[in-house]
Amino acid sequence: xxxxxxxxxxxxxxxxxxxxxxxxxxxxxxxxxxxxxxxxxxxxxxxxxxxxxxxxxxxxxxxxxxxxxxxxxxxxxxxxxxxxxxxxxxxxxxxxxxxxxxxxxxxxxxxxxxxxxxxxxxxxxxxxxxxxxxxxxxxxxxxxxxxxxxxxxxxxxxxxxxxxxxxxxxxxxxxxxxxxxxxxxxxxxxxxxxxxxxxxxxxxxxxxxxxxxxxxxxxxxxxxxxxxxxxxxxxxxxxxxxxxxxxxxxxxxxxxxxxxxxxxxxxxxxxxxxxxxxxxxxxxxxxxxxxxxxxxxxxxxxxxxxxxxxxxxxxxxxxxxxxxxxxxxxxxxxxxxxxxxxxxxxxxxxxxxxxxxxxxxxxxxxxxxxxxxxxxxxxxxxxxxxxxxxxxxxxxxxxxxxxxxxxxxxxxxxxxxxxxxxxxxxxxxxxxxxxxxxxx
Amino acid sequence: xxxxxxxxxxxxxxxxxxxxxxxxxxxxxxxxxxxxxxxxxxxxxxxxxxxxxxxxxxxxxxxxxxxxxxxxxxxxxxxxxxxxxxxxxxxxxxxxxxxxxxxxxxxxxxxxxxxxxxxxxxxxxxxxxxxxxxxxxxxxxxxxxxxxxxxxxxxxxxxxxxxxxxxxxxxxxxxxxxxxxxxxxxxxxxxxxxxxxxxxxxxxxxxxxxxxxxxxxxxxxxxxxxxxxxxxxxxxxxxxxxxxxxxxxxxxxxxxxxxxxxxxxxxxxxxxxxxxxxxxxxxxxxxxxxxxxxxxxxxxxxxxxxxxxxxxxxxxxxxxxxxxxxxxxxxxxxxxxx
Numbered sequence: 001x002x003x004x005x006x007x008x009x010x011x012x013x014x015x016x017x018x019x020x021x022x023x024x025x026x027x028x029x030x031x032x033x034x035x036x037x038x039x040x041x042x043x044x045x046x047x048x049x050x051x052x053x054x055x056x057x058x059x060x061x062x063x064x065x066x067x068x069x070x071x072x073x074x075x076x077x078x079x080x081x082x083x084x085x086x087x088x089x090x091x092x093x094x095x096x097x098x099x100x101x102x103x104x105x106x107x108x109x110x111x112x113x114x115x116x117x118x119x120x121x122x123x124x125x126x127x128x129x130x131x132x133x134x135x136x137x138x139x140x141x142x143x144x145x146x147x148x149x150x151x152x153x154x155x156x157x158x159x160x161x162x163x164x165x166x167x168x169x170x171x172x173x174x175x176x177x178x179x180x181x182x183x184x185x186x187x188x189x190x191x192x193x194x195x196x197x198x199x200x201x202x203x204x205x206x207x208x209x210x211x212x213x214x215x216x217x218x219x220x221x222x223x224x225x226x227x228x229x230x231x232x233x234x235x236x237x238x239x240x241x242x243x244x245x246x247x248x249x250x251x252x253x254x255x256x257x258x259x260x261x262x263x264x265x266x267x268x269x270x271x272x273x274x275x276x277x278x279x280x281x282x283x284x285x286x287x288x289x290x291x292x293x294x295x296x297x298x299x300x301x302x303x304x305x306x307x308x309x310x311x312x313x314x315x316x317x318x319x320x321x322x323x324x325x326x327x328x329x330x331x332x333x334x335x336x337x338x339x340x341x342x343x344x345x346x347x348x349x350x351x352x353x354x355x356x357x358x359x360x361x362x363x364x365x366x367x368x369x370x371x372x373x374x375x376x377x378x379x380x381x382x383x384x385x386x387x388x389x390x391x392x393x394x395x396x397x398x399x400x401x402x403x404x405x406x407x408x409x410x411x412x413x414x415x416x417x418x419x420x421x422x423x424x425x426x427x428x429x430x431x432x433x434x435x436x437x438x439x440x
Numbered sequence: 441x442x443x444x445x446x447x448x449x450x451x452x453x454x455x456x457x458x459x460x461x462x463x464x465x466x467x468x469x470x471x472x473x474x475x476x477x478x479x480x481x482x483x484x485x486x487x488x489x490x491x492x493x494x495x496x497x498x499x500x501x502x503x504x505x506x507x508x509x510x511x512x513x514x515x516x517x518x519x520x521x522x523x524x525x526x527x528x529x530x531x532x533x534x535x536x537x538x539x540x541x542x543x544x545x546x547x548x549x550x551x552x553x554x555x556x557x558x559x560x561x562x563x564x565x566x567x568x569x570x571x572x573x574x575x576x577x578x579x580x581x582x583x584x585x586x587x588x589x590x591x592x593x594x595x596x597x598x599x600x601x602x603x604x605x606x607x608x609x610x611x612x613x614x615x616x617x618x619x620x621x622x623x624x625x626x627x628x629x630x631x632x633x634x635x636x637x638x639x640x641x642x643x644x645x646x647x648x649x650x651x652x653x654x655x656x657x658x659x660x661x662x663x664x665x666x667x668x669x670x671x672x673x674x675x676x677x678x679x680x681x682x683x684x685x686x687x688x689x690x691x692x693x694x695x696x697x698x699x700x701x702x703x704x705x706x707x708x709x710x711x712x713x714x715x716x717x718x719x720x721x722x723x724x725x726x727x728x729x730x731x732x733x734x735x736x737x738x739x740x741x742x743x744x745x746x747x748x749x750x751x752x753x754x755x756x757x758x759x760x761x762x763x764x765x766x767x768x769x770x771x772x773x774x775x776x777x778x
Contacts, residue, residue: 123578174756185580185755201582203511243510273484279510407757
């Protein structure tokens with residue numbers, strides 16, 4: 001596993017051939033020099049390096065599936081950066097913080113699966129097991145005021161951003177104490193307090209929303225002259241989404257207007273049953289960034305330290321006002337697409353390959369080997385998290401279902417005249433509600 | 441599964457009982473074999489699709505004819521229109537009807553108007569869009585919508601909705617052979633719930649022809665898709681109270697069979713329409729308006745519409761939102777006692 005050695009962020013910034021020279025000079029000079037100083041010396045561990053020739057075998061439609069990797073190319077914009085003097089990528093405190101967040105994500109999702117199979121939650125539930133490094137690596141680098149826009153695989157994004165496990169669990173159970181009062185469910189986690197802009201059942205629908213949020217920040221800063229407006233927006237989405245029009249439209253807008261946004265692709269290689277390589281003409285998603293005038297980066301998404309390094313730089317770039325970044329995280333989901341997916345299509349060898357790169361196990365090894373934590377401390381964290389999850393489940397079970405009147409609320413801003421009749425009561429509570437037409 | 445060599449052969453092992461999804465498979469066996477330039481494509485259809493409707497097709501007919509597309513509904517339908525314009529038979533699958541909206545532009549602005557604006561030089565009649573629609577019990581906002589009303593407002597399209605496996609096979613074959621673009625909404629509730637003996641062999645059912653599935657004299661009920669099962673239950677309950685209901689399955693919503701509904705309402709004098717989609721602007725409104733125009737003097741009570749509420753499809757309160765048997769029963773009684 002890469003992290004045990006002095007290997008650091010395997011980040012390659014690929015902007016060669018991105019823009020014609022003149023444009024590059026005039027537009028991105030400042031950005032270039034900032035990025036030049038950003039990246040550590042690369043020693044990509046072999047497990048995440050790729051060879052292009054494997055791609056050719058796949059393009060004939062055969063199901064090789066495993067270990068077809070993406071080769072990130074070097075660019076003249078990447079310079080080496082020296083390691084910190086003590087050789088440590090991360091402090092003890094930060095390490096434990098990351099560990100706790102990933103354990104929270106994993107334990108929560110495992111509990112979701114249990115609750116689902118016991119019938120406590122229902123509907124379409126998509127679990128995040130295996131991808132925790134991406135959520136933790138990025139979201140832990142954000143401030144509370146920063147925005148996160150997610151997909152239907154959003155429980156862990158919400159948790160990492162700070163939404164209490166109780167609220168997320170209640171929402172999954174459809175209870176009134178859920179973060180969306182039980183109206184959204186698994187795929188629609190929102191939080192005003194923690195600036196989570198959802199949860200989107202539709203792929204790609206969140207990206208324009210995130211772009212709009214980023215625009216608001218920039219507008220407040222530059223037009224309204226509010227210097228405190230430096231929020232960054234992160235849009236998470238998957239590999240399948242990168243073939244969707246909305247993705248490209250937003251890359252264009254974000255680069256055109258230099259918005260403070262980071263586009264994070266959680267490339268777990270599969271869109272339900274469709275392999276990324278069989279659906280995409282150019283599978284290296286990071287290459288699509290330079291096509292629109294922003295840096296594109298590929299990073300090992302099973303390694304939280306690497307993700308964190310890339311995240312730090314991309315977020316800093318956005319916060320400075322240098323514009324968007326496209327980050328492709330190579331990651332993997334350990335479970336099926338959803339809890340209803342039997343997951344028969346992925347080869348066991350591929351699953352085993354990525355299971356061996358479990359981000360939580362990797363971080364644990366790193367912390368132990370570098371003596372940043374003891375076994376006992378890590379176990380204590382795991383226990384604390386387990387108790388937290390148990391508490392969340394109890395809270396969700398004990399919470400009430402939303403009242404019936406909630407069905408008619410929040411359709412429009414003002415419920416009067418719609419869900420509420422002229423007598424001031426909810427129409428659905430009136431006696432004639434089901435006689436004749438079901439009108440509101 | 442074995443198929444014999446005749447041009448319209450079907451899977452022998454599906455002879456007797458065929459549940460809905462395997463019924464679709466049956467049809468595909470017929471359809472895809474018949475023309476070497478027919479294609480089935482969409483998201484995940486290669487391995488069989490999320491509802492297993494296309495299981496085995498790629499293996500039998502080849503990946504060049506049964507293939508996955510990337511995740512881009514607008515592209516899928518637009519691409520299908522192009523195929524159809526070149527004389528192919530394109531069967532595009534939209535994974536859930538809730539996802540059809542990115543393709544709405546292509547369907548409304550291109551598919552529906554292709555023949556018209558090219559002066560009949562080109563057409564995309566070979567296009568059929570199949571998509572699962574409707575409530576499934578736990579689908580919530582984005583896996584339960586019934587968007588048929590939006591498409592019924594578009595001249596140039598046909599909208600077909602079957603109520604059972606047997607109907608689905610015949611209607612789908614008819615839809616594919618119809619020289620107009622058709623949107624075929626499949627009630628996803630029935631994918632696993634509906635088990636029927638589906639006849640083997642090739643048969644079509646006529647489009648734009650409704651079917652009276654229950655005869656009665658006191659009130660006419662009109663519906664389509666999975667809602668008919670609910671309405672049937674309500675009819676049975678109503679008959680216990682002495683109300684005799686006539687139940688009509690519209691089958692094709694656009695263009696719809698006005699004559700049969702008119703004849704029925706002329707007999708009974710009362711009409712009730714029920715659908716899952718929200719009531720305002722739902723297709724029930726078109727039926728109500730047309731029948732009121734045609735049968736005004738015969739009507740004994742206002743046309744009743746028992747439909748979904750005017751809210752987004754909810755998460756926890758789905759049973760409260762849906763036009764349930766009891767709501768329909770209440771409405772039947774209110775209409776009869778008007």
